Amino acid sequence: MEVEIKFRIPDPEKIERVLRDRAEFVIEKIEHDYYFNHPCRDFRETDEALRVRKDVEGVTLTYKGKKIDSETKTREEFKVKLDNFEAARKILEKLGFRKAGEVVKRRKIYRDGDVIICLDHLDGIGSFVELEIESDDVEEAKRRVFRYAEMLGLGGEKSIRKSYLEMVLDVADSN
Ligand code: ATP
């Protein structure tokens, strides 16, 4: 399971100062995400996701199941590496999947044990931090990501469940 929480952060530098001291820097990259909708199932309603991601590390196909609780973004997640973004897109489109939207973000990744910390920035939308543990012991992992958020000074903040795709689509709608 992908156990994940996300916060909007007004001051990413402040969070990063803490991370520099105690977490290991992994990579900084631009992620280009291309989301699909199912031909006979509306992923907005079923809360699923199908995505092809392209970044400097390669191309990844991801399926996400519906979120399983109301306070985190925890869900089933399956990922597979691909070697051709355009071909993957074509296969899905030929099968009837339709483009739902695109998201581009700058992501800095840190790791602290099995906690993955992503510092994300989306132009015109803002900066966010995501804390994630890949685990099947969901309750234990949830406790630890929330404890990690407290350590980063986010204890009083409300975690958000809105996806980057929804944020991007909201901005597109308001223009
Ligand atoms: P990851 O954590 O895998 O790196 P991310 O942080 O870039 O992903 P998230 O916002 O955490 O992006 O997850 C992608 C989101 O897009 C999912 O929550 C998914 O449900 C949402 N989504 C996918 N397809 C649709 C759709 N057709 N309509 C609305 N939302 C969708």
Ligand code: CA
């Ligand atoms: Ca994640």
Ligand code: CA
């Ligand atoms: Ca995420």
